[in-house]
Amino acid sequence: MKPANLAEREQAKESLEFALTEAKAGRSSFFIIEGGTGTGKTELVRFASDLATCAHIPHLWATNSTINAASPFGVIQQLLLHPFADDRIDPETREELTSVGNAIASVTQQDPDCSQLPSSLSERLRQALTKAAHVSPFLVTVEDIHNADPASLKLLQRIICEWRGGGLVVLLSQSHHFPPVDPLFHVETIRSPLYRRIRTRPLSKTGVRQTLVDHLGGTITDRLATEYTEATGGNPLLLRCLMEDAKNSGEGTDVLLPGREYRQSVLACLRTCDPHTARVAEAAAVLSTSARLRSAAPLLLRYMFTEGQSSTEMALSALQEMGILDDRCHFRLPTAMNTVLDGVAPERYRGLRIRAVHTMHLSGSNKEHPSVVNRILGQSTTGSWTVELLKDAATEDLAQNETSSAIAHLELALESCDDRAEKSRITMALTQARWRIDPLTATQHLNCLIDSFYEGILRVTDSVDLMQALIWHGRGREVLEMIQHLLRTGEYRRRLEFLSKCRPLVNLQPSLQEVLEAEGADDTSLYEAVSTSRLSRADSVLNSLFTGDSPEEAVNTAEQFLRTSHLADSTFMTTEAALLVLVYSGSLTNARHACEVLLAQAADRDVPLWNAVFSAHRGEIALRQGDPVTAESLAREALNTLPSRSWGVAIGAPLGTLLLSTTRLGRLDEATSLLQYEPPEAMYSSRYGLGYLIARGRYHLASGSASVALTDFKHCERLIRQWGLDFPGFHDWRSATAEALIDLGRPDEARAYLDEQRELLCQKDHRGRAEALLLWSRTEPVQNRPALLNQAIDLFRVANDDLALGRALLELGHTFESLGEVKKAQRLKERADRLVAKVRSNAAPVDHPGPHEPVPAECLTKSERRVAELAAQGQSNREISRNLFITISTVEQHLTQVYRKLNVKNRLALPSVIAETAPVHTSAVPNPSIDPRRVLNSSAVNAG
Numbered sequence: 026m027k028p029a030n031l032a033e034r035e036q037a038k039e040s041l042e043f044a045l046t047e048a049k050a051g052r053s054s055f056f057i058i059e060g061g062t063g064t065g066k067t068e069l070v071r072f073a074s075d076l077a078t079c080a081h082i083p084h085l086w087a088t089n090s091t092i093n094a095a096s097p098f099g100v101i102q103q104l105l106l107h108p109f110a111d112d113r114i115d116p117e118t119r120e121e122l123t124s125v126g127n128a129i130a131s132v133t134q135q136d137p138d139c140s141q142l143p144s145s146l147s148e149r150l151r152q153a154l155t156k157a158a159h160v161s162p163f164l165v166t167v168e169d170i171h172n173a174d175p176a177s178l179k180l181l182q183r184i185i186c187e188w189r190g191g192g193l194v195v196l197l198s199q200s201h202h203f204p205p206v207d208p209l210f211h212v213e214t215i216r217s218p219l220y221r222r223i224r225t226r227p228l229s230k231t232g233v234r235q236t237l238v239d240h241l242g243g244t245i246t247d248r249l250a251t252e253y254t255e256a257t258g259g260n261p262l263l264l265r266c267l268m269e270d271a272k273n274s275g276e277g278t279d280v281l282l283p284g285r286e287y288r289q290s291v292l293a294c295l296r297t298c299d300p301h302t303a304r305v306a307e308a309a310a311v312l313s314t315s316a317r318l319r320s321a322a323p324l325l326l327r328y329m330f331t332e333g334q335s336s337t338e339m340a341l342s343a344l345q346e347m348g349i350l351d352d353r354c355h356f357r358l359p360t361a362m363n364t365v366l367d368g369v370a371p372e373r374y375r376g377l378r379i380r381a382v383h384t385m386h387l388s389g390s391n392k393e394h395p396s397v398v399n400r401i402l403g404q405s406t407t408g409s410w411t412v413e414l415l416k417d418a419a420t421e422d423l424a425q426n427e428t429s430s431a432i433a434h435l436e437l438a439l440e441s442c443d444d445r446a447e448k449s450r451i452t453m454a455l456t457q458a459r460w461r462i463d464p465l466t467a468t469q470h471l472n473c474l475i476d477s478f479y480e481g482i483l484r485v486t487d488s489v490d491l492m493q494a495l496i497w498h499g500r501g502r503e504v505l506e507m508i509q510h511l512l513r514t515g516e517y518r519r520r521l522e523f524l525s526k527c528r529p530l531v532n533l534q535p536s537l538q539e540v541l542e543a544e545g546a547d548d549t550s551l552y553e554a555v556s557t558s559r560l561s562r563a564d565s566v567l568n569s570l571f572t573g574d575s576p577e578e579a580v581n582t583a584e585q586f587l588r589t590s591h592l593a594d595s596t597f598m599t600t601e602a603a604l605l606v607l608v609y610s611g612s613l614t615n616a617r618h619a620c621e622v623l624l625a626q627a628a629d630r631d632v633p634l635w636n637a638v639f640s641a642h643r644g645e646i647a648l649r650q651g652d653p654v655t656a657e658s659l660a661r662e663a664l665n666t667l668p669s670r671s672w673g674v675a676i677g678a679p680l681g682t683l684l685l686s687t688t689r690l691g692r693l694d695e696a697t698s699l700l701q702y703e704p705p706e707a708m709y710s711s712r713y714g715l716g717y718l719i720a721r722g723r724y725h726l727a728s729g730s731a732s733v734a735l736t737d738f739k740h741c742e743r744l745i746r747q748w749g750l751d752f753p754g755f756h757d758w759r760s761a762t763a764e765a766l767i768d769l770g771r772p773d774e775a776r777a778y779l780d781e782q783r784e785l786l787c788q789k790d791h792r793g794r795a796e797a798l799l800l801w802s803r804t805e806p807v808q809n810r811p812a813l814l815n816q817a818i819d820l821f822r823v824a825n826d827d828l829a830l831g832r833a834l835l836e837l838g839h840t841f842e843s844l845g846e847v848k849k850a851q852r853l854k855e856r857a858d859r860l861v862a863k864v865r866s867n868a869a870p871v872d873h874p875g876p877h878e879p880v881p882a883e884c885l886t887k888s889e890r891r892v893a894e895l896a897a898q899g900q901s902n903r904e905i906s907r908n909l910f911i912t913i914s915t916v917e918q919h920l921t922q923v924y925r926k927l928n929v930k931n932r933l934a935l936p937s938v939i940a941e942t943a944p945v946h947t948s949a950v951p952n953p954s955i956d957p958r959r960v961l962n963s964s965a966v967n968a969g
Contacts (some may be wrong), residue, residue, distance in 0.1 A: 031068055032239075032261075033232040037223045040194075041073045044221070046160035048192030058198040059735075060225030061346035062294045063262030066198040069223065070166050073196055083114045097139050098129050100167055100177035101150075105129070107402040116158055127479035155190035162726050164191030169297075171203035186219055190686035195219075198854035202343035203299060227259030227346060236261070241278040244642065246651045252281045256358050257349030267292035267888040291364045294347045301332050302340040306349065309367040311377040312637055313356055317421055318381050320388060322354040329377075330385045354784055357910045379411055379437060382418045394691055412442045416777035417929050423458065423594075429904060432458045447475035453487040456494065457594045460525045461632045465671040468498060478507060479516075485522045489530065493598060494535050497705030503538055504530065512541075528564035531596045534711050535748035562710035563590075564572050567602040571750045573735045576610045583607055587619045592626045592635055601638065608646060609789050610756040615647050631901040637666035637720065641679035645716070648682055648689075651792060651826025654864065659688035669702065676704055677713030685720035688727050689828060690865050697722050712750070719756050722765070731768035738762040744751035753785035753793070772804035779804075792829065799833050802840075810840045885926060892919040893927075897935035 031038055037058075044054035058066045077084045085456055087103035105126030114122065133139050142150075157163060167173065167181070201224075214220060228236065234250040237652030257263040270284035275642050295303045308329055312318040318325065330337050344350040349361050356362040369377070415438035422431035435455040442448045452470050472489045477483040483491065488511070503571070508530075511523055524541075524668045531537050563586040570579045585604035590603075600623065607616035620643045627635035644659030660683035669676060680699065687696045708714045722737035740812040741758045745751050754802060759782040766775035779801050786793045795817040816836040821830040822915075869895035885893060895905045902916045909916070923935070 030067065032235045033228055035226070037069055037225070038072060038220060041069065041225060042076060042815070043195050045076050045082060045162070045164070047074070048164075048194050049080070051162075051191045052157075053188060053193040053195075054221060055195045055214065055219035056197065056221045056223055057214070058196065058225065058680045059201045059222045060345060061260075062200055062297050063260045063290070063347055064225040064227060064961045065261045066200075066225055067168060068261065068314050069225065070168055070196060070198055073164060073194075074166065078522075082167070083157070084165045085162060085163065087168070089167070091501040097133050097137070097174055097176040098142070098180070098518060100173045101172075101180055102126055102130055102133075103590050104165065104167075105150075107808050114157055114163070118153060118157045118160065121149070121811070122157070123155055123766060125150045126722075130900050133578065135412060140179075142176075142180065145182070150180070151187070154184065155188075158191035158193050160191075164193070164194045166196040166198075168198045169200070170197045171199045175210075182210045182213050185214055185219065188219070200297070200343075202302065202346070206896070227257075227348060228254075228261060228264070228331065230254045233257070233264060236264055237268065238280050240265070241271065243278070246279070249279055249281070250800055251737060253397070255868060256281055256283070256349065258345065258357060260294075260346075260348030262294065263287065263348045267495055280886065280888060282886075285358060287358075288364045291349060291361045292368075294349065295365070298343060299340075300344050301330070303338040305330070305337060306344055306365050307369050307373065308377050308381070309344070309350060309354055309356065311368065311374055312354075312381055313362045313413055314366075314378075314433065315422065316427050316563060316958055317419075317425055317430065318385065318417075319355060321385060325381055325384050326354055328387070329380055332793050338547070346901065375437060375440070378433065379441070381417070382414050382434070383411070385418075386414050409442075409444075412438050412447065412451075414421060414617060415441065416454070419454065419458070426903065427631075427633070428458055428461050429900070445477075445480075446482040449474065450481050452477070453483070457490065460932065461496065461594070461634055463667065463671050464497060464634060464673060465668065467494065471495060471498075471500075475503070475507070479510065485519060485526060488523065489526045492530050494526075496530065496711065497675060497708075499705045501536075501707055503708055504534070505537070508537065508540055524895060528568060529602065532564065532567050532598070532602050532712070535750060536710055538748070560610070563603050567606050568607060569607055571752045571755070573805070580610050582614055583925070584619075587622075592623060592630060592632075597638075601642070604639075604642060604777065608642070608649065609752060611648050611787065613646055613753050617643070617650070620646060633666050633901070637663045637672075638675065638678070640666065641675075641682065644682040644686070648686055651821075651824055651829055653686040653689040653828060656682050657690065660686060667965040674705055674708040674711040677708045677711070677715075677717035680704065681713075681717035681720035685723055686723045688720070691861075693728060696727075702722070704720060709740075709744075715744060715756050715758075718744075719758060719761055722761055726761075726768065728767060731765045735762065735765040737771065738765055753782070754790070757782075757793060759785075760793070760800060763800050765799060767803050773799065775805050791820045792826055794823040795824065795826075795829065799829075799836060802836070807840060807843045811837065811844075814840060818944050829862050831857040831864070834860065838936070885923060885936075889919045889923050889926070892916055893923045893935055896920060896923075900958075937938065 044056070049052065051865065054467070058069050060066050073082055074086070076082075085104040087100045088101065100681035105122050125146065128149075129142065132142060132146070148745065204362070225757065230250055230454075233254045234245050237245045237250060237253060250519070253264060253267060257267060266286035267283060268278075268283060269286040270282055271278045271280065273286070274280070274282045274284065276282065279931055288517060290798035295306055301927070305326060308326055309322060312325060314320045326341060327334055327337055339639045341354060343789055345352060345354075348357060351357050356365075358457055366374075415434045419431040419434040419438070422434060432455065435451055438850075439448060439451045439455065442451055456467045456470045457848070459470075471491065471494060474483060474487070475495075476493060480774075488507070494503070495504050495507075503698050508527070512520055513787060515523070526535075563582065566579045566582045570576060583603040587600065588609075588806065590600060592600060604616060604619055604623065607613075607619060613904060620639055624636065624643060625638045627639055640659050640663035644656045644663065647653075647659060660679045664672075664676075664683065664773065680702070684696055684699050687693075687699070704714075704717065708717065711791070718737045718741040722734040722741070725731070725734035725737065738758055738761050741756065742762065745755070745758065759778045763775040763778040765780070765781070766772070777799050782793070782797050787795065788794075798817035798820070802810040812834055818833045818837065834853050835857035837848045838857060840850075841847075841853065842850035891909060892905055895909070902920075905916045927935075
């Protein structure tokens with residue numbers, strides 16, 4: 026490695042040059058070079074050594090480590106027996122020095138605990154050095170005297186204090202973060218008239234810039250100088266290693282890329298520290314895994330250790346001067362934090378994190394008395410108190426959107442808990458926390474929770490949450506058995522509480538209503554007796570919409586709930602139900618506004634699940650408002666946010682919207698590719714399956730397969746009637762069925778469905794009424810069609826549905842063509858074509874990689890790769906920003922480049938792309954440029 030320059034060390038260099046010049050004139054000097062680890066002490070020693078070599082001045086040298094401190098006279102033996110001194114001292118003196126060195130070795134072998142040489146031997150050494158100095162000046166250097174053995178220090182002290190010989194330059198280095206090994210040596214040497222002190226400090230930004238220029242060359246921008254200064258705190262060792270990493274990266278030297286050299290320098294700094302400083306670094310690394318703990322790091326680190334506040338503050342000062350921590354006790358670079366964390370044993374990590382939580386709790390009332398905290402804690406941080414504190418910490422983490430930290434605290438609480446019922450509650454909380462990020466990762470806890478349910482130790486609220494999770498993942502049959510078990514064997518109060526809270530289950534899987542009725546649980550008074558909470562009332566409002574209650578009352582209740590509630594784990598399903606009341610009642614403008622507020626909350630809380638679900642609903646709203654372009658974009662965004670398997674049965678929502686919007690936009694090849702993905706069978710037992718059936722049937726209609734479409738529509742009809750969900754605003758299955766029947770040449774049957782539809786539709790449902798009129802016109806003689814179609818056109822205009830308007834104009838054009846009015850027909854067709862083209866031209870293009878194109882993961886820069894790897898692990902932009910100590914904007918910029926280079930559309934495609942570079946084959950797909958797996962896994966989806 027190229028030696029670092031001695032930027033901002035001019036005064037020290039001049040002092041050493043002057044001392045060696047004076048030595049030639051027979052005048053001696055004694056220097057202590059003092060500074061923090063990595064601040065350039067060794068570089069100055071090397072500089073002096075190089076000067077001595079150029080001047081042909083003999084050099085005796087020794088280095089120290091913690092091992093040397095256990096070897097009496099180890100330093101003296103190094104000075105006398107190192108071969109470097111042999112060719113610079115006259116033979117007679119060299120022979121005498123070697124003889125003295127051998128004699129000292131013999132004494133220490135005979136007496137390993139020897140701390141003082143025989144006076145005759147000490148005198149021989151002093152005389153030999155004096156004689157050597159009279160012949161030629163010479164240099165003695167001893168590095169890291171804080172690790173030197175006390176016996177050597179005493180002998181050096183005596184030589185220095187009693188020196189009256191020729192030109193001798195003694196150069197000793199020590200870290201000022203270590204207490205002196207021998208206080209007497211420290212005091213007595215300072216008193217020597219030969220004493221000089223050189224203090225090495227971290228480099229300023231100017232010094233860093235100069236170092237960068239000397240070693241990297243080229244133009245060093247102010248930005249780059251600032252980045253390196255902030256990354257190293259001006260520590261020359263860390264700076265030198267970062268420069269080496271930049272040169273070794275192959276990506277240019279104008280980017281800061283911490284790598285192997287930097288990691289090794291961090292380890293080297295910590296290994297040269299005292300053990301307490303290394304422990305403080307470990308604690309700081311553990312605190313950095315939680316934003317809440319990290320924000321309180323200065324206070325917590327002061328309280329966490331029994332060594333005392335002054336020792337910890339000295340350790341923090343050392344770590345800050347090393348450039349590893351900044352003045353807030355935060356790691357300057359995440360690479361340093363990860364390097365330290367890698368060396369922390371799991372048990373040590375667990376203990377530090379638990380102690381940090383305890384300390385944070387206790388320090389609030391004992392801010393000026395760290396010893397009080399340590400006396401209370403002692404060495405024990407176990408028991409129920411620990412469990413409660415860890416649960417509270419997890420709750421705080423979730424409130425501050427630190428889901429990963431909450432999971433870590435809940436895992437520790439689970440390990441620390443002995444009570445079976447309490448463990449089940451913690452497991453449920455852990456499941457909900459994991460669910461936020463990815464529902465698939467939460468399935469690992471479901472079987473354990475099912476056992477707790479049958480043992481009767483799972484709370485009713487947790488039981489309902491568990492059942493929701495099981496339904497989501499297609500395990501509805503198990504939920505049926507659980508409900509039957511609870512209603513048949515549970516005590517009355519438990520059954521009553523369940524009945525008051527089970528409505529979200531019915532909203533999710535309507536067939537459960539039959540089970541509740543079969544078990545005698547259909548008495549409305551039971552619900553009313555306990556359904557007094559806002560959540561219970563809101564959960565029931567969606568069902569009331571279907572059962573014929575006043576739509577206005579349902580809408581008012583839903584709007585009130587949405588206005589006064591915020592997204593949380595406990596309100597998510599209820600909030601979704603309230604939003605759907607607005608959607609299905611036709612209050613689409615209010616629904617859009619409410620959904621956008623919910624999306625903003627989801628983004629602010631950084632919860633992927635919420636963001637995905639409400640993006641899907643926002644897409645459905647756009648589709649109902651006649652905007653398939655926006656609908657397609659939002660549906661893709663929803664599918665990008667969660668992997669397809671994580672959606673469970675709910676995948677019917679975004680997939681149905683995407684299928685229907687691409688169909689309406691005329692992109693049937695893409696719609697065909699979407700059908701290659703087969704949703705889970707359980708989806709068709711949930712309400713999510715209904716919209717998907719309608720969308721699939723619409724695709725078959727557009728593809729000319731009316732009989733296949735009719736099968737889907739009839740299936741949808743059976744389920745809706747069976748489940749009691751026949752509300753006109755729910756899904757427009759009647760118009761869809763009528764259109765299929767018309768295409769099959771069965772107009773009379775079609776009119777029956779349209780008659781039902783017209784009776785059910787409210788007056789303000791302009792789009793629904795227009796659709797019914799358009800279809801009805803197709804069942805009438807051609808001369809009767811223009812009047813009906815003109816009414817439909819007017820209603821489509823009021824509804825602002827340009828695509829449907831274009832379709833109606835085209836139908837009217839065909840009608841006039843049949844009536845012989847060719848010019849009018851041509852004008853109408855041209856208007857229709859322009860409208861449809863305008864809508865479809867606004868659709869964002871979807872780029873699909875070629876079927877055999879390899880994934881070039883190696884094309885990323887190291888900075889992009891670091892961000893991509895964390896994103897692939899499931900970390901949010903905010904978490905990546907905190908872990909890498911960069912802005913969220915920088916994270917977004919890196920991810921934009923990652924997606925572009927890897928030809929993917931979002932982070933959910935990253936794990937497989939980062940892990941391997943195999944080509945993606947899509948030969949089994951009808952359209953080879955579109956792979957449904959890649960659409961659903963976000964690698965080929967434009968998120969809009």
